[in-house]
Amino acid sequence: MSKANTIPARDTAAHRNFWTILKELDWRRYVIYIGFVVVFLFFAVLLRDQGFMSPQNLLNIFRQTATITVIAVGMTYVISCAEIDLSVGSVAGLSSVCTAMALSQWGLVPGILAGLAVGLVVGSINGALVSLLGIPSFLVTLGMLGIAVGVAQWITASAPQPILNDTFNMIFGSGDFGPVPGLVVWSAIFVAIGAVVLNRTKFGRQVLATGGNRNAAEFTGINTKRIKFQVLLISGMVASVAGMLYAGRLQSGRFQWGSGDELSAIAAVILGGTSLFGGFGSIMGTLFGALLIGLINNGLILAGLDSSQQQVVRGAIIILAVALARKK
Amino acid sequence: MNTADNVVEMRSISKGFNGVSVLKDVSFDVRKGEVHALAGGNGAGKSTLMKILQGVYQADAGEIVIGGKPATINSIQDAKAAGIGMVFQEFSLVPSLTVAQNIFLAAEPLGMGGFIDDRASVRRAKEVFAEMEVDVDPQAEVSRLGTAYWQLTEIAKALSQNAQVLIMDEPTASLARHESEALFELIDRLKQRGISIIYISHRMDEVYRLADRITILRDGARLLTEPLTAVTPEQIVEGIVGKKIEGQLAYRERDHVAHEGAPLLEVRGLNAGPRVRDVSFSLRPGEILGLAGLMGSGRTELARALFGIDRRESGEILIRGEKVNLNSPQQAIDAGVALIPEDRRAQGLVLDHSVRDNLLLPLLGQITRGPFLDSMKGKDLSSSLIKKFAVKVAHPNRPVRLLSGGNQQKVVIAKWLGTDPDILILDEPTAGVDIGTKSEILDMIRELASAGKAVIVISSEYPELLAVSDRVLVLKDGSVIRDIPRSDIADEEYLQLAVQGV
Numbered sequence: 102m103s104k105a106n107t108i109p110a111r112d113t114a115a116h117r118n119f120w121t122i123l124k125e126l127d128w129r130r131y132v133i134y135i136g137f138v139v140v141f142l143f144f145a146v147l148l149r150d151q152g153f154m155s156p157q158n159l160l161n162i163f164r165q166t167a168t169i170t171v172i173a174v175g176m177t178y179v180i181s182c183a184e185i186d187l188s189v190g191s192v193a194g195l196s197s198v199c200t201a202m203a204l205s206q207w208g209l210v211p212g213i214l215a216g217l218a219v220g221l222v223v224g225s226i227n228g229a230l231v232s233l234l235g236i237p238s239f240l241v242t243l244g245m246l247g248i249a250v251g252v253a254q255w256i257t258a259s260a261p262q263p264i265l266n267d268t269f270n271m272i273f274g275s276g277d278f279g280p281v282p283g284l285v286v287w288s289a290i291f292v293a294i295g296a297v298v299l300n301r302t303k304f305g306r307q308v309l310a311t312g313g314n315r316n317a318a319e320f321t322g323i324n325t326k327r328i329k330f331q332v333l334l335i336s337g338m339v340a341s342v343a344g345m346l347y348a349g350r351l352q353s354g355r356f357q358w359g360s361g362d363e364l365s366a367i368a369a370v371i372l373g374g375t376s377l378f379g380g381f382g383s384i385m386g387t388l389f390g391a392l393l394i395g396l397i398n399n400g401l402i403l404a405g406l407d408s409s410q411q412q413v414v415r416g417a418i419i420i421l422a423v424a425l426a427r428k429k
Numbered sequence: 430m431n432t433a434d435n436v437v438e439m440r441s442i443s444k445g446f447n448g449v450s451v452l453k454d455v456s457f458d459v460r461k462g463e464v465h466a467l468a469g470g471n472g473a474g475k476s477t478l479m480k481i482l483q484g485v486y487q488a489d490a491g492e493i494v495i496g497g498k499p500a501t502i503n504s505i506q507d508a509k510a511a512g513i514g515m516v517f518q519e520f521s522l523v524p525s526l527t528v529a530q531n532i533f534l535a536a537e538p539l540g541m542g543g544f545i546d547d548r549a550s551v552r553r554a555k556e557v558f559a560e561m562e563v564d565v566d567p568q569a570e571v572s573r574l575g576t577a578y579w580q581l582t583e584i585a586k587a588l589s590q591n592a593q594v595l596i597m598d599e600p601t602a603s604l605a606r607h608e609s610e611a612l613f614e615l616i617d618r619l620k621q622r623g624i625s626i627i628y629i630s631h632r633m634d635e636v637y638r639l640a641d642r643i644t645i646l647r648d649g650a651r652l653l654t655e656p657l658t659a660v661t662p663e664q665i666v667e668g669i670v671g672k673k674i675e676g677q678l679a680y681r682e683r684d685h686v687a688h689e690g691a692p693l694l695e696v697r698g699l700n701a702g703p704r705v706r707d708v709s710f711s712l713r714p715g716e717i718l719g720l721a722g723l724m725g726s727g728r729t730e731l732a733r734a735l736f737g738i739d740r741r742e743s744g745e746i747l748i749r750g751e752k753v754n755l756n757s758p759q760q761a762i763d764a765g766v767a768l769i770p771e772d773r774r775a776q777g778l779v780l781d782h783s784v785r786d787n788l789l790l791p792l793l794g795q796i797t798r799g800p801f802l803d804s805m806k807g808k809d810l811s812s813s814l815i816k817k818f819a820v821k822v823a824h825p826n827r828p829v830r831l832l833s834g835g836n837q838q839k840v841v842i843a844k845w846l847g848t849d850p851d852i853l854i855l856d857e858p859t860a861g862v863d864i865g866t867k868s869e870i871l872d873m874i875r876e877l878a879s880a881g882k883a884v885i886v887i888s889s890e891y892p893e894l895l896a897v898s899d900r901v902l903v904l905k906d907g908s909v910i911r912d913i914p915r916s917d918i919a920d921e922e923y924l925q926l927a928v929q930g931v
Contacts, residue, residue, distance in 0.1 A: 301544040303537055306526075310534055313523035320521050321535045322506050380525030 130374045130381075132425050133389045140393060140418075144400040151403040158399065160282060166395030167274075167284035168193070168343045168350075168359070170388055173366040173373075174295040175339030177387045178332045180370050181299070183312040183379025184231065184238040186333060189340035189366060191250035192223050193359030196344030198253045200269075201262035201354025209269055216345045217338065223249060224337020228330035238333065246363070253356035262354040273349025287346060288388075291339065296384035308332055312379025368419050369394055393422075434460045435494070436593050436625050437482070437513070442491035444477055451477045453650045454491075459594055462623045464616060466636045466657070469646035470669050470863045472833060475629055478646070479596050482627075483515055484508040496593075514587025516597045522579055524572035529554040531571055532586045557585045560622075561615060577608040584615070588624075595619070598629045602861045605724030606889060613638060631863050632890075633662045645669060670865035680896055680915060683879055686715045691750040693883040694735075694852050699744035701734035706907040707744070712852070712883045717874065719898030720887045721928050727907035728887045729771060732854045735885075736768040737761040748852070762791070767850035769841055771857045771887075777841040778829050785811040785825040787840055792847045810847070818843040819869065835866030842873065853877060854885045859893060871897055891921045903927050 144153050152158055172189050179186045196219040204212030223245060230241045264270060276283045299305035310318040311325045318325050340359070347358035371377055372393060373386025397418055401411045437459040444452040452474045459465045469475045480486045482493065484502040493500050495511045502508050522531045530537075533550040540546030554567035558581070565574075565581050574582075580600060587595055597616075601609040616626055616639055630636055636643060637657060644654040645668040652668050653660075692711035699708045704727035712718050720728045733739040735746065737755035746753055748764055755761045761768070770776035778787055788811045789796060796806040811825055820839045822832060829840055838858065845853070855874065859867040874897050878884050888894045894901060895918060903911035903924075911927050918924055 297544070303535070303539075303545060306530065306537060306545060307535065309526060310523045313525040314521065317521035317523050317531075318534070320505060320515075320517070322509065323535050376525065380523060 130383065130386065132422065133373050133386050133393065136372075136422050136425070137389050137393050137396070140396055140400070144396065144403075148400060148403050153400065153403055158403075160285070162392070162395045162399045163285045163288070164282050165399070166391050167282075167288040168346050169362060169365050169369060169394065170288040170391040171291045171343045171346065172340050172359075172362055173369040173387045173391050174291045174384060175336035176363075176366045176370045177295065177373070177375050177382045177384055178299065178308055179238070179336045180367070180375050180377060181312050181379055181382025182308045182329060182332045183315070184329060184332060185242065185367070186227065186238065186336040186340075187242040187363050188223060188227060188245035188249055189336060189343075190359040190362035190364075191246050191248075191253065191356075192220060192337055192340040193344035193347060193362060194356045195219050195223070195249045195253040196341035197348040197358045198257050198262050198354035198356055200345050200348050201264050202256070204264055204266050204269060205262070209266055212266070212269060213345065216341050216348075218341075219249075219344070220338035220341025221334070222337075223341075224334035225330075227337060228333035231333055232326040232329040238329075242333075250356055250360065257354070257356060259356065264348055264352050264354065270349045270352050274346045275349055275352065284346060284350065287342075291342075292384055292388050295387075299382055299384055304328075304331070309380055309382060312376075312382075314380070365394055366391075372419065372422050394419075436461050436496060438494040439478070439482065440492050440494065442478065442481060442488045442493075444481060444486060444489050451649050452481075452488075455646065455649070455651045456491075457644055457651070457654070459625045459627060460641075461593075461625055462620050463641045464620060464626045464628050464639045466640035466643040467627055467629045467646070468631075468636065468643060468665060468669055470865050472648075473646040473669070474649040475646055476598070479515075479598070479627070479629070482508065482513055483596065484513075509590055509592075512591060512593035514590060514592025514595045516580060516583045516587065516595060516600055522571050522582060525570065527568050527570050528565060528574070528578070528582050528585075529567035531582055532557065532567070532589050534586075536590065553589065554585065557589050561585060561588070562618060563611075563615065576603045577605075577611070580604070580612070581615075592624070594625045594627065596627045596629070599631070599861055600628075601630070601632065601635060608724075609635070631861070631867070633665065633864075636665070637662070666864055669863065680898075681875065683715075683875060683899070686713055686899060692747075693749060695745075695747040695750075696735070697745045697747070699731075699734060699746065700742040701739045701744075702730060702742075704730040704907040705734050705739070708904075708907070708909055709744075710902055710909060710912060712885065714851075714881045714883055715878050717878045717884045717886060717897050717899050719894040719901040720885060720904060721891070721894055721901050721924060722904035723928060724889075726904040728904055729856055730907070731904065732768055732856050732885070732887060735761070735852075735854060736766055738768075762848060762850070765851035767845040767848060767853050769845055769853070769855045769858060771860070773838055773841045777844075778837060780830040781828050783826045784815070784820070784822050784829050784832070784840055787829050788814050788825075788844050788847065791844055795847075814843045814847055818846075818873065833866075835862035835870075838862055838866070838870065842870070846877070850882070852883045852885070854887070856887045857889065858886065859888070859890070867893070891924050895921060895924065901927075905930050 172193065176186060176189065196216040199219050200212045200216035203215035227241055227245055230236050231238045274284050278286050299308065307318065307323045307328050310323060311328045315325050344359060348354045351358065369390035370387050373383055373390035375382040375386060397415055398411065401414055406414065435458045439457045442452055442455045455474065455478060457478060467475050477486065481488050484504045484507050487503060493502055500511050502511060523534065529550040532554050537545045538549040538553065540549065551567045558565050561584065563581055565578055571579065571582065584595065600612060604612060619626065628640055640657050642654060642656050643660065643665065645652040645665065647668065693714045694712040697709050700706055708731060720731065722728050730739060734741060735755065737757045737760050746755055753764050755764060785807065789807050792810060793802065796803050796810060815822060815825060818839045820843065821836050829837060832840065859870050862870065871893065874884055874886065886894065886897055899915050901913050901915065901918065901924065902909055910930060913927065
């Protein structure tokens with residue numbers, strides 16, 4: 102044994118036993134799974150006669166949650182990098198109308214490209230303003246929220262843009278892959294890529310480092326400005342895909358699609374245990390956060406609550422969950 | 430001298446900011462396997478010189494030679510590639526990542542398909558710690574570890590990048606005594622492996638314990654570079670502050686302790702949490718009471734209990750013979766108690782606010798006119814405090830963040846003295862400040878006591894404690910084990926034994 106062991110070894114491996122592991126367990130990171138199971142069981146018992154447990158209903162929950170899940174995956178990157186993106190909902194709306202308009206004019210591929218271009222442009226502007234000019238992302242994306250939805254309403258003169266291209270509708274949301282709804286496949290793909298990139302790639306690690314301690318990241322040789330730019334770009338791109346999923350599922354582009362989704366997505370991310378102050382993010386947690394919100398919405402509808410009551414109960418549950426997840 | 434032994438040579442470095450010259454023709458070299466102390470007062474240019482070596486700044490003139498070859502260091506990456514590693518004074522780790530993830534941040538070992546291989550980084554982190562002969566769990570999340578581990582992680586991070594030269598800036602500032610000793614042993618081992626260390630410290634005992642040579646900077650110029658065997662501590666101190674401050678750290682008899690009448694503060698059987706157990710003592714006007722004890726002996730916790738931060742479970746606190754309830758800092762302030770906390774950056778200052786706003790924060794009640802703040806009164810009051818405590822500040826409207834450590838500490842002290850407290854508690858008042866400012870702060874403490882205030886000083890530095898205290902209370906495991914008048918303490922050794930409980 103070296104003499105350096107005179108440092109109290111309280112926190113080191115050799116001295117860990119079961120109880121200290123239990124005590125050190127970071128509940129914040131697991132509360133979402135516990136909460137999910139508790140709420141699920143609660144509804145399963147309470148609403149057993151309303152068909153809550155029917156495979157059709159369970160698939161419905163997944164389907165209804167899919168776009169929020171996709172947006173929330175991008176949002177997880179933004180929040181764990183200690184930024185925020187409030188523009189995602191209106192980017193989805195703008196992307197849905199641009200896709201619809203380009204689709205009817207020029208066909209399938211230009212339609213998809215037009216949708217993606219919305220995310221590319223808005224995400225780049227957000228990212229550039231935040232990383233190059235140092236404007237807080239809260240303000241940049243709050244402004245962009247208004248701009249994107251305003252543009253969407255303006256260019257369509259508030260009219261819905263129907264999508265008659267069946268291939269597009271099949272791919273983006275209306276179709277099924279065998280027994281599995283396409284929307285579920287889309288959210289599974291985003292979750293899988295999102296989780297692997299965040300946990301297993303240099304980029305993901307650099308996002309967490311930038312969010313956890315920007316100075317440290319900078320001194321370690323990480324270009325934190327670039328990382329901030331990239332997370333906002335990703336978030337914009339992902340939101341534009343979500344907008345196309347709305348367009349495909351509802352077979353039209355409309356400026357209202359996605360409105361208010363930024364709040365649901367942020368709630369899903371925070372419920373999932375991602376730190377609002379940056380430095381820690383969990384894509385799996387985000388998935389379950391989004392599913393929990395979907396579960397609550399579905400359960401409350403089945404329970405016969407009207408939409409005003411739903412909002413109250415949903416708000417209360419979110420506050421409760423975040424309070425439970427709070428660090429001691 | 431054979432220059433081939435030099436791993437780093439900085440030749441005739443000059444640097445200015447906005448036309449103000451900060452470094453003038455400074456040369457500095459480091460030999461293989463040597464500990465080279467770098468000393469100088471606040472603003473002498475130490476940190477600028479080191480930032481040039483790290484690639485944060487570029488020199489205006491002069492050259493850097495590494496391993497005998499001229500090197501261009503224009504970025505932190507260049508410095509790393511050249512084998513320069515830095516152990517930061519203010520730790521620069523990502524708290525939410527694990528030890529191993531921090532060590533290999535931005536240099537992660539990649540496995541199949543280009544994905545990060547966290548198992549490999551844990552394995553390699555273990556190897557680095559094994560070489561360092563220290564016991565740290567690479568999988569622990571950094572935020573859960575104590576500061577000593579943060580530092581070990583930083584050292585491991587530098588070593589994993591093949592650093593040949595480590596820059597350590599006040600590495601013991603936030604360490605307990607035994608942790609510092611462990612660090613010194615680690616430094617000895619690194620030396621044997623041929624790693625050179627640039628050691629920046631204000632603490633003479635550490636410099637003599639570790640360093641082979643010392644370079645002193647003053648006002649941006651090199652004053653001397655000598656082997657430590659060739660200079661005395663007095664010469665070093667004189668070199669740093671530019672004047673003789675002989676006897677500043679010596680105890681001076683003061684004759685102001687009021688032995689008549691009720692004590693100003695009396696504590697009877699105080700219990701508050703596990704680290705304040707059955708504490709009793711009294712304090713008279715004009716008296717300076719030193720609190721000595723190891724890390725975790727309950728010194729800081731006692732101060733927190735007296736200031737109403739930690740809840741009192743039982744026992745009594747009497748001020749001027751009257752029982753008081755100190756259940757919140759506000760009540761403590763109203764009762765005339767002020768606490769100058771240990772971590773001034775986190776607890777004492779709003780760093781981005783101006784010096785003036787910081788000074789006035791506890792004094793807002795004194796500068797109101799009707800329901801509004803009177804900015805003229807505020808200006809006058811803050812200017813008089815700045816003058817009284819000789820805070821070196823370009824303008825009171827400048828953010829306090831820009832001041833040196835010593836001047837920040839003066840702002841914290843001045844801020845609380847503005848409230849004119851009767852009982853003043855100072856927790857590690859001179860941590861991280863240079864010796865010139867240190868003696869000014871100690872003088873300030875003496876003056877306050879002579880003006881009839883009662884002062885409690887908590888310090889891990891025995892010479893400092895012995896320099897000001899009229900009485901020393903020794904704490905161990907939350908209880909008072911000795912209450913020794915200053916006149917009974919022969920020397921530092923005696924106090925050290927008392928603290929160890931011998």
